Amino acid sequence: MVYRRVLLIGLLSLIIAIGVGILFAPVSSLIDRQEHDSHSHGTNADINSLYQNALVFPIPSHFDYDLPLIRVGWTLFRDEGLSSNNSVSCNSCHNLQTNGAETTPVSVGVGGAGSRNSLTVFNAALNYRFFWDGRTNSLKKQMNGPVHAPKEMASSWAAIVDYVASKPDYRTLFDEANILPISADSIQHALVAFQESLLTPNSPFDRYLNGDQYAIDSSSKQGWIAFQELGCINCHQGQNIGGSLMQRFGYYDNATSDGKKANEKDMGRYLITQQNADKYLFRVASLRNVADTPPYFHDGRTSNLEEAIEIMANIQTGHAIELTVINDLSAFLHSLSAPRPQVLEILERE
Numbered sequence: 001m002v003y004r005r006v007l008l009i010g011l012l013s014l015i016i017a018i019g020v021g022i023l024f025a026p027v028s029s030l031i032d033r034q035e036h037d038s039h040s041h042g043t044n045a046d047i048n049s050l051y052q053n054a055l056v057f058p059i060p061s062h063f064d065y066d067l068p069l070i071r072v073g074w075t076l077f078r079d080e081g082l083s084s085n086n087s088v089s090c091n092s093c094h095n096l097q098t099n100g101a102e103t104t105p106v107s108v109g110v111g112g113a114g115s116r117n118s119l120t121v122f123n124a125a126l127n128y129r130f131f132w133d134g135r136t137n138s139l140k141k142q143m144n145g146p147v148h149a150p151k152e153m154a155s156s157w158a159a160i161v162d163y164v165a166s167k168p169d170y171r172t173l174f175d176e177a178n179i180l181p182i183s184a185d186s187i188q189h190a191l192v193a194f195q196e197s198l199l200t201p202n203s204p205f206d207r208y209l210n211g212d213q214y215a216i217d218s219s220s221k222q223g224w225i226a227f228q229e230l231g232c233i234n235c236h237q238g239q240n241i242g243g244s245l246m247q248r249f250g251y252y253d254n255a256t257s258d259g260k261k262a263n264e265k266d267m268g269r270y271l272i273t274q275q276n277a278d279k280y281l282f283r284v285a286s287l288r289n290v291a292d293t294p295p296y297f298h299d300g301r302t303s304n305l306e307e308a309i310e311i312m313a314n315i316q317t318g319h320a321i322e323l324t325v326i327n328d329l330s331a332f333l334h335s336l337s338a339p340r341p342q343v344l345e346i347l348e349r350e
């Protein structure tokens with residue numbers, strides 16, 4: 001493959017300019033700070049102050065949630081009665097038993113197959129905008145998408161309110177959560193609170209960042225170094241190791257590796273803005289739990305993580321990388337997998 005040299009533009013170059021010093025700052029300096037600090041199980045505020053100069057940082061292992069409210073959201077999330085033909089729930093495409101997503105390349109809803117791979121709802125609340133093309137900036141607005149989409153739930157808020165209000169069990173749940181009356185607003189409030197509770201702290205890599213040197217093996221450590229040196233971290237950064245920027249998919253090569261002609265491809269953000277500058281812009285994917293969420297990319301073009309890494313190195317960093325580096329990066333990405341959100345086990349045990 002031939003790589004064209006493309007000038008780094010916009011935000012990326014800004015990040016590099018500001019970030020060079022930070023980028024290669026050894027993790028050990030963070031660890032040193034952590035060891036002199038008593039917050040080994042920090043809250044978000046502790047973590048923000050501790051990692052204020054880091055490009056990636058852990059998810060707090062303790063956070064508050066309102067269980068009665070989340071119980072409402074959890075029940076709604078799994079209820080097929082919310083879709084127009086009682087066949088599809090949020091859970092159909094965002095499986096809470098496994099990875100908060102699904103294993104097919106593209107989703108199938110009430111009206112057949114859609115065109116994009118389902119994103120996981122685990123840690124989704126940490127993303128700065130939602131959907132592959134970042135088209136909404138709040139989880140509440142995000143839900144208008146699946147609720148109305150003919151290929152998802154093909155329903156409406158009015159129909160959902162009628163359905164939920166007709167069920168005595170829901171009345172009790174809404175009452176216990178103190179969010180009566182049942183309305184589009186209270187339903188959305190409960191679904192958002194539930195999704196905000198779906199965080200997955202304590203991945204081996206987070207434990208490593210928090211000072212446990214033995215939490216990841218040496219291949220993962222090599223992978224973490226390569227991830228920084230190759231510049232993956234320029235795009236995949238923040239608490240979600242991604243989900244915080246929009247970038248062109250195919251930075252060095254216009255993603256021709258999927259074998260499609262340019263005009264057959266999903267043009268990402270351009271489909272919403274019709275601005276040429278937005279062609280092929282997609283939200284940088286979060287890499288948390290990535291080993292558990294194949295297939296990869298907005299079109300689910302591969303289920304093989306090593307192949308996904310190779311594609312990224314080629315088209316996003318302009319580097320052909322050796323097999324050992326691919327394997328190290330894969331080991332690093334595996335270390336980003338954490339147990340399912342704890343709140344699910346609490347709800348399931350009830």
Ligand code: HEC
Nearest residue numbers: 089090093107108109116117118119124130131132146152
């Ligand atoms: C038919 C399958 C399907 C159903 C049903 C569905 N989703 Fe999705 N969901 C998807 C797909 C596919 C995407 C990615 C679409 C895109 O980016 O264009 C997605 C994206 C999302 C995202 C964005 C995550 C992120 O990181 O940006 C959230 C949050 C979400 N869905 C929540 C829900 C909720 C809540 C419901 C129920 C009200 C629901 N979904 C129902 C398939 C589905």
Ligand code: HEC
Nearest residue numbers: 231232235247249282283284285296297298308312313316
């Ligand atoms: C210039 C920005 C940029 C760089 C650099 C970059 N990525 Fe990405 N990455 C993205 C974008 C954008 C996506 C989402 C692409 C899409 O629309 O499918 C993505 C997606 C991914 C995915 C698929 C995740 C999923 O759930 O589908 C993996 C894995 C990944 N990147 C790993 C890497 C690795 C490893 C590197 C370094 C070798 C890297 N990336 C470098 C922007 C970047």
